[in-house]
Structures are given as C-alpha cells and as structure tokens.
Amino acid sequence: MKLRAISLTGRNPAPYLPRIKEADILAMVLVAGVRQAQKAEPLGADIVIAVGYEGGGHLGRDDIGSLVLVRKVAQSVSVPVVASGGFGDGYGLIAALALGAEGIEMGTRFLATEECPIHARYKQALLDFRETDTTIMGWSLGVSGRVLATGFSTVILAVNKKAVRRSDCCRFWQGREIASGHLMESSARTMSGSFKGSASFSTVHPLGN
Numbered sequence: 001m002k003l004r005a006i007s008l009t010g011r012n013p014a015p016y017l018p019r020i021k022e023a024d025i026l027a028m029v030l031v032a033g034v035r036q037a038q039k040a041e042p043l044g045a046d047i048v049i050a051v052g053y054e055g056g057g058h059l060g061r062d063d064i065g066s067l068v069l070v071r072k073v074a075q076s077v078s079v080p081v082v083a084s085g086g087f088g089d090g091y092g093l094i095a096a097l098a099l100g101a102e103g104i105e106m107g108t109r110f111l112a113t114e115e116c117p118i119h120a121r122y123k124q125a126l127l128d129f130r131e132t133d134t135t136i137m138g139w140s141l142g143v144s145g146r147v148l149a150t151g152f153s154t155v156i157l158a159v160n161k162k163a164v165r166r167s168d169c170c171r172f173w174q175g176r177e178i179a180s181g182h183l184m185e186s187s188a189r190t191m192s193g194s195f196k197g198s199a200s201f202s203t204v205h206p207l208g209n
C-alpha cells in the first residue's frame with residue numbers, strides 16, 4: 001500500500017518537503033500561526049493544519065485559540081486548511097467548515113477509541129475529566145503541551161518553577177533524573193494516589209456521541 005500523506009510538525013518543514021513531493025506524497029504541515037502557514041504554502045505544503053491553543057498534546061508558542069487561528073489561516077493561504085485543536089465531533093466539524101476550513105484533525109478524541117492501544121484508565125480519565133481539568137506543561141522548554149491536570153503534572157509544574165537551569169527541567173520531564181529529592185517523593189505519592197502519568201486532553205465526549 002502506498003503512503004498517501006505525511007504530516008510535518010515541530011520544526012522547519014523546508015528540508016523535508018522536496019523529498020515528499022518527489023515521492024508524490026501529500027504534504028500536510030502543522031502550523032500554530034498565520035506566519036507559519038504563509039511560509040509553508042510556498043515551500044510546497046499541500047495542506048496546512050492550523051492547531052489552536054485548545055489542542056491536546058504539543059501546542060504552538062503563540063497561544064492563539066482555534067476559533068481565531070483557523071479563520072485567520074483560512075483567509076491567509078490558498079491551499080486547503082484543516083482545523084485542529086478542540087475539535088472532537090460533528091459539531092466541531094461544522095464550526096470548522098464555517099470558519100473556512102476543509103476539515104478537522106482530531107487527536108485527543110482518538111485516544112478514547114476502542115482501537116487505541118493505551119491503558120483503559122487513561123481512556124476513562126479522558127471521559128471523566130471536565131473541560132477545566134487540563135493544564136499546560138513544558139512552556140519553559142519551548143515544548144508546551146496540554147495535558148490532563150493530575151498530581152504528576154502539578155509536581156512537574158512545581159519543578160518547572162524551581163528549576164534553575166533548563167537542563168534540570170529536561171531531565172525531570174524525561175523521567176531520567178530528578179531535580180530535587182523532595183519533589184521526587186511527592187511525585188511518587190501523588191502518582192500512586194491518582195491516575196498515573198500524564199495525558200493529553202482537550203475535548204472528548206463519550207464514545208459513539
């Protein structure tokens with residue numbers, strides 16, 4: 001089966017786009033701002049995916065809500081735009097189409113599907129948590145991401161505030177080393193008492209909704 005499309009994210013897509021085009025594969029570039037979208041189009045992006053602040057997982061640095069971002073990007077490029085960030089059902093799709101997008105990308109919603117090979121408690125947490133139960137981590141590392149607010153994320157945010165050097169934070173984030181013994185202890189406590197690990201979350205409705 002031939003690979004039909006590749007989604008590029010996280011860094012400058014320029015070095016990769018020529019090879020993707022050469023292989024006749026559709027290039028989709030994730031953007032979190034209008035400027036990025038306008039740069040991606042002439043570089044050869046076939047589709048831009050505009051990811052707003054509501055998105056689960058990794059976010060852009062400009063904190064622009066999907067409602068504003070998708071409309072602005074749709075007005076700024078001529079290639080098709082896919083709306084992303086907080087879109088989890090048909091209602092979101094209709095809203096995205098009204099903003100000028102051609103479709104939506106769903107991330108978090110798929111975590112809560114039967115096919116997704118993550119732990120059942122993770123899926124249940126996605127269904128149980130409310131829209132207020134997320135937080136953003138990793139801003140000081142330049143890799144901000146929306147996660148479920150858990151005891152674990154609280155500890156990481158505390159380390160984030162206390163860390164003197166960027167590397168302290170990185171090590172904690174990766175779970176290889178701990179910046180402070182005290183924080184490690186409280187991390188272990190809060191993790192064992194609540195849902196283990198961090199999880200990306202934005203808008204998830206019960207399956208089949």
Ligand SMILES: Cc1cc2nc3c(=O)[nH]c(=O)nc-3n(C[C@H](O)[C@H](O)[C@H](O)COP(=O)(O)O)c2cc1C
Nearest residue numbers: 009051055056057058085086087106107108200202
């Ligand atoms: C578990 C998870 C991991 C993700 N990892 C990445 C990633 O590594 N890089 C990235 O650019 N986006 C990542 N994302 C963001 C998705 O590509 C997508 O933009 C986002 O999930 C859309 O918002 P939604 O979750 O509200 O549907 C991730 C999302 C989730 C839910």
